[in-house]
Amino acid sequence: MTDTRPLPVLTEPDTAEFWRACGEHRLTYGTGPDGEVVFFPRRVEGGETRESAGRGVVYTFTVVRQHGHPFFRAHAPYVVAYVDLDEGFRMLAEVDADPDAVRVGMRVDLGWEDHGETAVPVFRPVDTVAT
Numbered sequence: 001m002t003d004t005r006p007l008p009v010l011t012e013p014d015t016a017e018f019w020r021a022c023g024e025h026r027l028t029y030g031t032g033p034d035g036e037v038v039f040f041p042r043r044v045e046g047g048e049t050r051e052s053a054g055r056g057v058v059y060t061f062t063v064v065r066q067h068g069h070p071f072f073r074a075h076a077p078y079v080v081a082y083v084d085l086d087e088g089f090r091m092l093a094e095v096d097a098d099p100d101a102v103r104v105g106m107r108v109d110l111g112w113e114d115h116g117e118t119a120v121p122v123f124r125p126v127d128t129v130a131t
Helices: 016-023 070-075
Strands: 028-031 048-051 055-064 078-085 090-095 107-115 118-125
Touching: 016 028, 016 048, 016 118, 055 090
Parallel strands: 090 118
Antiparallel strands: 028 048, 055 078, 055 107, 078 090, 107 118
């Protein structure tokens, strides 16, 4: 067992491009030949890769209070959410916030947790206080 975050296999053919982009702090998604958004990361014949601005809304979430893996056990409690990105796709990711503060419909922005060659997308609540 390890006390570091489990990371993706960076050489997996369908997701390697996505994780390379994450290492550059770019959240990418695909489109099909008809322009339809395609996400989860995978190769799409005749499509293209686009970059997300990383802004979205919490669709639903759960608070993880216990976990068997040492990294996540030490990290608990933490929030895992489906986030609806403004570009039209939904992804599962951690929301770095007090679990009691997270709400369905909350606006979030993308942040990054760096790990060597790649980075893990992590969302944070948008500060709604006007400046």
